[in-house]
Amino acid sequence: MTKTTAGAALALALIAVAATLSGCSMEQVSDGKAKHKSFALTGRQLTVVTGDSRLELVPVDREADAAGTRQLDVTRWFKASKLNGKVGADWELEGGDTLRLKVTCKGLMVDCSARHRVEVPRDVAVDVRSQDGRVSASGFSTPLSIRTADGDVEVRGAGADLKLRTADGDIRAEKLRSRSVSARSQDGSLTLGFREPPTSVRTESQDGSTTVTAPRTPYRIRTDTADGSVDVSLPRRKSSPRSIEATAQDGSITLRGS
Known part of the structure; x- marks a missing residue:
């Protein structure tokens, strides 16, 4: 029996013992x-700033009031x-510009699931810092930065500078109009698709494949992989003002035209 299997068996045994001793069923808190x-x-x-929750970001039209503030809807x-633990959820806006979405789910016998949808005024730039959970964003025309320690990142239709980071998860960004994109995946695949030719693209992948699909215009292209294949079908030109740099430690690199 592996350590992982043994640990899972022990956890299940402890839960069964706790349930027997308590003689109680799980209490629904929310x-x-x-x-x-x-x-x-x-x-x-x-x-x-969020953790242990799926997060969806959506840009919406919001007019400022007399004090110059606008409504942020969550x-x-x-x-x-x-049965035996601590669970809960809280939200607050610090300093007028930092939204904290907190989820607590601790104990021997707890069961939680959380999801947040944040409607952001359309002209606001967004910086996301997530500990655990999938993050998705669609239709942003302002700078967008997403960093997650554990979870997939999905972006659609971004039109400004884009920075994407995940330590454990896949990155997928489609229908991009962003001129500058930086994407890094520690453990997972990385896929970028452009509707308009980008000016600067930089990707890094430690363990997973990288695929960039962009309009067929010349680019300055640099690829580097320690263990994996490289397939480039985009036009190359050393003097091009547009560049694509793709690095993979362990995985294939594909750069192709749309």
Whole structure:
């Protein structure tokens, strides 16, 4: 028996013992129904800090009030049950520009799932810092930065500078109009698709394949892989003002035209 299997068996045994001793069933703490809250956002920069939750970002039209603030709308779905542990969810806006979405799910017998949807004023740049959970964003025309320690990253239709990082998960960005894109995946595949020719693209992958699809115009291209194949079908030109640099430690690199 492997260490992982033995650990899982031990955990299940402990849960069974706890349930027998308590003689109780799991208590539902939150029913998972949607809850809404609005915040007063100041400035044109938003930082979102989250963990243990799926996160969806959507740009929307919002007019500023007399004080120059605009409404930031958040919807939360949180479902949790526990027998012996601590569960809960909280949200707050610090300093008018930092949204903290906190989910607590600790204990021997707990069961939680969480999802947040954040509607962001359309002209606000966004910086996301996620510990655990999938992050998706669609339709942003302002700078967007997403960093997650554990979870997939999905972006669609971005039109400004884009920075994507994940330590454990896949990155997929499609229908991009961004001129500058930087993407790095520690453990997972990396896929970028462009509707318009980018000016600068830089990708890094430690363990996973890299695929970049872009309009067929000449690029300055540099690829480097320690263990994997390289397939480039995009036009090359050393004097081109457009560049694509792709590095992979262990995985294939594909650069192709759309």
